[in-house]
Amino acid sequence: MDICREDERRTLLSSYDDTIGAGPSRSIFYDDATTKRDDQTRGAHHKPNLLELLRTIGLDNDYHRAQGDRIYYFDELGREIEVLDLVSGYGTLLFGHNHPDLTNEAIRFLASASCNHAQGSASSLADSLAAELSRRAEGDFCVTFGNSGAEAVEAAMKHALLETGGQTFMTLDGAFHGKTLGALQLTSSPIFRQPFGVRGVQVERVSVNNVRNLEAAFAHVHRPAGFFFEPIQGEGGIRQVRREFLRRIAELCAEHRIPLIADECQTGLGRTGTYLASHALGVRPDYIIVSKALGGGIAKISAVLIDRLRYRAEFDVLHSSTFANDGFSCAIGLKTLKMLDDETLESCREKGAWLKRRLQALKKKYPAAITNVRGMGLMLGVELRKSALPDSFVLRFLAARDLLGLFVAGYLLNVHQIRVAPTLSDSTTLRIQPSVLIQYESMHRIVAALEDLCVRLQRRDIVGLTAFLLQGDARPGRGAPIWPSRKRTVTFRPSRQPTAAAAFSLRRVAWLFHLNDADDLPSLEPSLQDLDQANRKRFLDSIAPFAMPVAMDRVEIRSGTGDRVQLQPLLLPVTSRWLKFHFERRRFRKLRTLVQQGIDVAFGLGCEFVSLGQFTSIVTRHGRNVSPQGMSITSGNSFSAALAVNAVQSVLAGHGLVSTDCTLAIVGATGDIGRVCAEILAPEFRKLILIGSGRQNSARRLKHIARRIGADWSCDLMAVRAANIVICATNAVDLPLTEVHLANAAIVCDVSMPATLDRSTIRQRSDLSVLRGSVVRLPFNEELGIPGLPLPPGYAYGCLAEGILLALEGFPDMSFVGRSSVCKVNRMESIARRHGFLPADRTTPLPVVRMMQDCNHVSSDLRRFA
Ligand SMILES: Cc1ncc(COP(=O)(O)O)c(C=O)c1O
Numbered sequence: 023m024d025i026c027r028e029d030e031r032r033t034l035l036s037s038y039d040d041t042i043g044a045g046p047s048r049s050i051f052y053d054d055a056t057t058k059r060d061d062q063t064r065g066a067h068h069k070p071n072l073l074e075l076l077r078t079i080g081l082d083n084d085y086h087r088a089q090g091d092r093i094y095y096f097d098e099l100g101r102e103i104e105v106l107d108l109v110s111g112y113g114t115l116l117f118g119h120n121h122p123d124l125t126n127e128a129i130r131f132l133a134s135a136s137c138n139h140a141q142g143s144a145s146s147l148a149d150s151l152a153a154e155l156s157r158r159a160e161g162d163f164c165v166t167f168g169n170s171g172a173e174a175v176e177a178a179m180k181h182a183l184l185e186t187g188g189q190t191f192m193t194l195d196g197a198f199h200g201k202t203l204g205a206l207q208l209t210s211s212p213i214f215r216q217p218f219g220v221r222g223v224q225v226e227r228v229s230v231n232n233v234r235n236l237e238a239a240f241a242h243v244h245r246p247a248g249f250f251f252e253p254i255q256g257e258g259g260i261r262q263v264r265r266e267f268l269r270r271i272a273e274l275c276a277e278h279r280i281p282l283i284a285d286e287c288q289t290g291l292g293r294t295g296t297y298l299a300s301h302a303l304g305v306r307p308d309y310i311i312v313s314k315a316l317g318g319g320i321a322k323i324s325a326v327l328i329d330r331l332r333y334r335a336e337f338d339v340l341h342s343s344t345f346a347n348d349g350f351s352c353a354i355g356l357k358t359l360k361m362l363d364d365e366t367l368e369s370c371r372e373k374g375a376w377l378k379r380r381l382q383a384l385k386k387k388y389p390a391a392i393t394n395v396r397g398m399g400l401m402l403g404v405e406l407r408k409s410a411l412p413d414s415f416v417l418r419f420l421a422a423r424d425l426l427g428l429f430v431a432g433y434l435l436n437v438h439q440i441r442v443a444p445t446l447s448d449s450t451t452l453r454i455q456p457s458v459l460i461q462y463e464s465m466h467r468i469v470a471a472l473e474d475l476c477v478r479l480q481r482r483d484i485v486g487l488t489a490f491l492l493q494g495d496a497r498p499g500r501g502a503p504i505w506p507s508r509k510r511t512v513t514f515r516p517s518r519q520p521t522a523a524a525a526f527s528l529r530r531v532a533w534l535f536h537l538n539d540a541d542d543l544p545s546l547e548p549s550l551q552d553l554d555q556a557n558r559k560r561f562l563d564s565i566a567p568f569a570m571p572v573a574m575d576r577v578e579i580r581s582g583t584g585d586r587v588q589l590q591p592l593l594l595p596v597t598s599r600w601l602k603f604h605f606e607r608r609r610f611r612k613l614r615t616l617v618q619q620g621i622d623v624a625f626g627l628g629c630e631f632v633s634l635g636q637f638t639s640i641v642t643r644h645g646r647n648v649s650p651q652g653m654s655i656t657s658g659n660s661f662s663a664a665l666a667v668n669a670v671q672s673v674l675a676g677h678g679l680v681s682t683d684c685t686l687a688i689v690g691a692t693g694d695i696g697r698v699c700a701e702i703l704a705p706e707f708r709k710l711i712l713i714g715s716g717r718q719n720s721a722r723r724l725k726h727i728a729r730r731i732g733a734d735w736s737c738d739l740m741a742v743r744a745a746n747i748v749i750c751a752t753n754a755v756d757l758p759l760t761e762v763h764l765a766n767a768a769i770v771c772d773v774s775m776p777a778t779l780d781r782s783t784i785r786q787r788s789d790l791s792v793l794r795g796s797v798v799r800l801p802f803n804e805e806l807g808i809p810g811l812p813l814p815p816g817y818a819y820g821c822l823a824e825g826i827l828l829a830l831e832g833f834p835d836m837s838f839v840g841r842s843s844v845c846k847v848n849r850m851e852s853i854a855r856r857h858g859f860l861p862a863d864r865t866t867p868l869p870v871v872r873m874m875q876d877c878n879h880v881s882s883d884l885r886r887f888a
Pocket of ligand 1: 112170171172173175198199200201252256257285286287288313
């Protein structure tokens, strides 16, 4: 049967429609009441975290209808959207979705009231299918059925243990044999395996296509029980095992009298253009596992074929499974095998070869986008180049988070209505596994879509590539998906590496920081400059659930004493707003985990000191709630407070004011920096007013502090009007202080990040003096070059500098974790003095804010002041 001929297919389809009475545009089984759920409850009970991830990347369509290579969903406007499906049920749908012959067979079986389950009796259907499988595998095999690929792998493992009395299975690096506990031991990817690292069977892994490694493994393996291989590693990235290598495996298995076990769950039954890929590659396995295509996309069935000469009689009883060899699955399996004729195999070969040639041409034309095209027949893989765009923060971030393949899948689905998916263990390889029904016209469409993708990658068109993320409903504040991560670090740009000698001798200090707001995005990804503010925010919200620390360029910092340390900035690509949102909802564990990841990365990068800052300090109770991994952690607050106090004192002197004549207001006085500033400055001022946010507990705490130090307190910002000096040390993200709150000619020292005072206030009120309160001048004016950091060369924030100073001191010091104190502030100040770190306002007659207007690094925070 030429199932690819469109007219014939149509005839089949119409007869199918007649049979079951369904119109072509809607499945009869689609029931609005049961399948359409409101968005609030959707996905709450079934893999909610995975659904969140899919939703973020625009892959969460609920497909209601499928036919051949096409699947359909309704968009938000209720339109039915057709999608070309190249995922094909992970390789299951060799004959496409709902092939009429297979569906009719299913209907025929069910309508005939055949016996589906009669365990413990003879089954002519199971027997016929087993005989046919044995015949097609060109041998004499005993067949054990199962329900899934992994179950058949388990059965093969059990039989091999029984047969050989061995205890070690041999397999290949990159292998994927399923996720049940036994099969998982054979699966290579540590992402899937390590969380379940129980001691079971032993596994010896061999490098693919490395004969020397193979022979060495056989030489030392202890009591081998069998060698599992996939002729083409599917989930490992569609990687073919070489013929000569396979032959050598077969020879060594024979020498050691262990079975050669071909896992053809994915490669078998025609997908690669031959009935079995192992036969095409010149080996005759002792056990053969098949699944996926055998069920015709309808039944859940797998089988392990075991050479009769090896088969152990007791296995018949020792292994069983309630639903295996049911009549229904066997009937579908038989029908599938019947449809799998020479013409089908030839079609797989021809179409696969055509598509592979076109994809290889794309690879040649766009080497910066595609590194490799692999596979046989209709089992093809396109490997994306991970390091294609060294300048693109977004793409490198996604690649390092193992999300590049999924992101590209989101792009192809939302922009081109083509469904692909990355392979499970190699997230940058896209599986292209259409059904044999695929038309050449559709294959042209695939090539055109991939070409568009390549052009955008090559052109660094991040806006075009990410536009689909912004169209959807970006949902900040939902639970972050738990996505297996190798905890790899993203390095933003090749570091300005120090000399090798310096790298070893210098102490390294990490600064764990985050973005102030969405306006910082273009400093990371300049091509997103043109996005408006709302879209910048949407974009950052959409990647926030996958946030992981990003290592920026390292910089060497020198002390006035001549000592040097290396600063390793680590960015958490989330905004203050995002962190505050979760903080206020008490999602402490989630936030702590994120900061802890940064600490773990710092440790992995050889840091001995870690400075927190802004929300990384707040959400960890100033470093108390994270595990330091043996490093010294600082909250960054003591030196920030020291600088703020210093700034106030010198600005008073600069204005010829005497503090005992002045009223000071501290906005954010219940925060760590605000409180300690209040404790230090209370005795110096005529009057001190502590201002709190008025949130839960704030008033109580404020009252307590005020009583202790003899200050006034208020939760009303208007109270600030009574002060001629104001320190802002809030964690607010919405610029709470405006011109109405400030007295005439007030001096404002803004320590907050993001700033508490907004740009328009500063513009409108020329009478105000506004300065950044926690900026320090580095003795040797090093340029930190940190994207998003609104400071000119030679300047650093106090929180950042605190870790540097401790590292320069040179001995482990955990005393700057937790709440700051007057004593800690004084100590920090004297350490800073010793190393020549001066408050910024002492080094320049201008308030720092004004000076920073001229610098190229001005970003959101500073633009407010400009
Ligand atoms: C080669 C191979 N073996 C085993 C399996 C596991 O099959 P299942 O998911 O049906 O358990 C897979 C699934 O992709 C596979 O590709």
